[in-house]
Amino acid sequence: MTKDSSNQMWGGRFAAGPDAIMEAINASIGFDQRMAAQDIAGSRAHAAMLGATGILTDSDVSAIREGLLTVLSEIDGGTFAFSTALEDIHMNVEARLKDIIGEPAGRLHTGRSRNDQVATDFKLWVRDQIDAAISGLEALMRALLAQAEAGAEWVMPGFTHLQTAQPVTWGHHMMAYVEMFGRDKSRFEDARRRMNESPLGAAALAGTSFPIDRHMTAEALGFDRPAANSLDAVSDRDFALEFLAAASICAMHLSRFAEELVIWSSAQFRFVTLSDRFSTGSSIMPQKKNPDAAELIRAKIGRIFGANVALMTVMKGLPLAYSKDMQEDKEQVFDAADNLMLALAAMEGMVKDMSANRESLEAAAGSGFSTATDLADWLVRALGMPFRDAHHVTGTLVAMAEARGCDLPDLSLDDMQSVHGAITEDVFCVLGVHNSVASRMSYGGTSPVRVREQIARWKDAL
Numbered sequence: 001m002t003k004d005s006s007n008q009m010w011g012g013r014f015a016a017g018p019d020a021i022m023e024a025i026n027a028s029i030g031f032d033q034r035m036a037a038q039d040i041a042g043s044r045a046h047a048a049m050l051g052a053t054g055i056l057t058d059s060d061v062s063a064i065r066e067g068l069l070t071v072l073s074e075i076d077g078g079t080f081a082f083s084t085a086l087e088d089i090h091m092n093v094e095a096r097l098k099d100i101i102g103e104p105a106g107r108l109h110t111g112r113s114r115n116d117q118v119a120t121d122f123k124l125w126v127r128d129q130i131d132a133a134i135s136g137l138e139a140l141m142r143a144l145l146a147q148a149e150a151g152a153e154w155v156m157p158g159f160t161h162l163q164t165a166q167p168v169t170w171g172h173h174m175m176a177y178v179e180m181f182g183r184d185k186s187r188f189e190d191a192r193r194r195m196n197e198s199p200l201g202a203a204a205l206a207g208t209s210f211p212i213d214r215h216m217t218a219e220a221l222g223f224d225r226p227a228a229n230s231l232d233a234v235s236d237r238d239f240a241l242e243f244l245a246a247a248s249i250c251a252m253h254l255s256r257f258a259e260e261l262v263i264w265s266s267a268q269f270r271f272v273t274l275s276d277r278f279s280t281g282s283s284i285m286p287q288k289k290n291p292d293a294a295e296l297i298r299a300k301i302g303r304i305f306g307a308n309v310a311l312m313t314v315m316k317g318l319p320l321a322y323s324k325d326m327q328e329d330k331e332q333v334f335d336a337a338d339n340l341m342l343a344l345a346a347m348e349g350m351v352k353d354m355s356a357n358r359e360s361l362e363a364a365a366g367s368g369f370s371t372a373t374d375l376a377d378w379l380v381r382a383l384g385m386p387f388r389d390a391h392h393v394t395g396t397l398v399a400m401a402e403a404r405g406c407d408l409p410d411l412s413l414d415d416m417q418s419v420h421g422a423i424t425e426d427v428f429c430v431l432g433v434h435n436s437v438a439s440r441m442s443y444g445g446t447s448p449v450r451v452r453e454q455i456a457r458w459k460d461a462l
């Protein structure tokens with residue numbers, strides 16, 4: 001029997017209980033209670049296996065499995081009293097099971113340890129988040145596809161250095177994000193495939209002398225196979241790191257898109273109008289409609305990438321196998337996952353609701369000499385000029401237009417011929433933005449024909 005004040009799970013060799021500060025630094029129940037469902041699923045699979053292998057009697061196993069369901073319903077119903085003295089979710093569940101079913105509860109921990117238990121619970125939790133991230137990305141991609149389809153041939157300025165470069169299509173711009181979020185989705189899918197091995201049965205670090213069946217528990221929990229090395233199984237947190245790495249890149253993509261929405265919704269750009277549902281007002285300036293959701297999404301990368309760096313730093317230098325440092329893995333991942341899902345949902349909502357201002361996009365598409373490259377290309381094609389010379393002639397014409405305060409199509413044929421005598425009326429065909437985008441037919445280019453092909457491909461894929 002343990003002394004009154006020492007821990008009922010491991011108090012055998014202890015004469016005194018922990019200091020209050022020790023308890024405070026040691027306990028994880030304040031946050032790992034989020035893994036209650038995973039913990040109970042893991043225990044149910046473990047108990048069933050202990051029964052099937054004859055390690056426990058059927059009556060013990062059925063008492064355990066029934067009791068675990070009662071514990072789960074207490075937790076789900078909010079009536080469960082979590083205890084800090086019991087440190088973590090694993091011991092809280094087991095202690096409550098003992099209250100409910102008595103002695104058989106003590107047999108549940110046969111052939112396992114909290115080390116393989118926590119690795120299993122956390123993996124199951126992260127796996128659910130990977131699935132949620134994939135669904136969130138798919139929903140966002142569908143919203144982007146709808147925008148791309150509606151405006152496959154709308155023209156807008158394409159930028160480099162945030163300076164007008166060449167006209168592109170709205171559909172093409174939306175589809176650029178579909179590509180980015182598609183890569184994010186495949187990163188999560190990839191991480192899921194790699195992580196889907198069960199740590200359960202690795203026990204403390206060395207495996208166990210009981211004749212357990214790790215394949216059975218792996219299958220029951222939806223894993224592809226048991227992890228092959230018990231030391232690695234209890235000390236591996238790559239799955240959480242890969243989740244955070246994929247989440248960081250995804251959050252970076254969300255942040256870039258959010259930044260564009262902030263710029264585009266400004267009075268100076270007016271490229272898009274965000275819905276009231278995804279905007280806020282100002283308490284002092286009545287005219288204001290602020291893109292707060294986009295700004296917050298832009299900022300989320302900070303905490304998500306922060307979590308990635310934090311967990312990398314926790315794990316670096318840890319000797320095999322489990323160390324208590326690893327308890328510091330969860331809060332960061334919980335926070336990163338919560339915020340990634342929120343950011344994905346908010347972005348999907350904004351994209352679904354936003355309306356692109358076709359006229360503003362088109363007006364901006366032609367400004368800033370955006371068809372200068374088309375003019376240079378025409379000189380090469382029609383006059384057989386080397387591109388470098390064509391670049392120079394075009395530059396001279398741009399300077400002329402700039403000096404007159406007009407755009408390239410506003411120059412007369414005489415103006416053009418004063419710079420190069422062989423230019424003909426024909427040149428004006430390529431100076432229109434619609435002709436410009438339609439001509440960009442190379443694979444992956446901005447022509448509406450190419451954009452529609454990509455939309456069809458992605459619709460199939462989703």
Ligand code: ARG
Nearest residue numbers: 028032088114115118326327
């Ligand atoms: N609360 C612990 C964690 O989150 C569970 C594992 C504890 N194992 C141990 N040997 N103390 O990592």
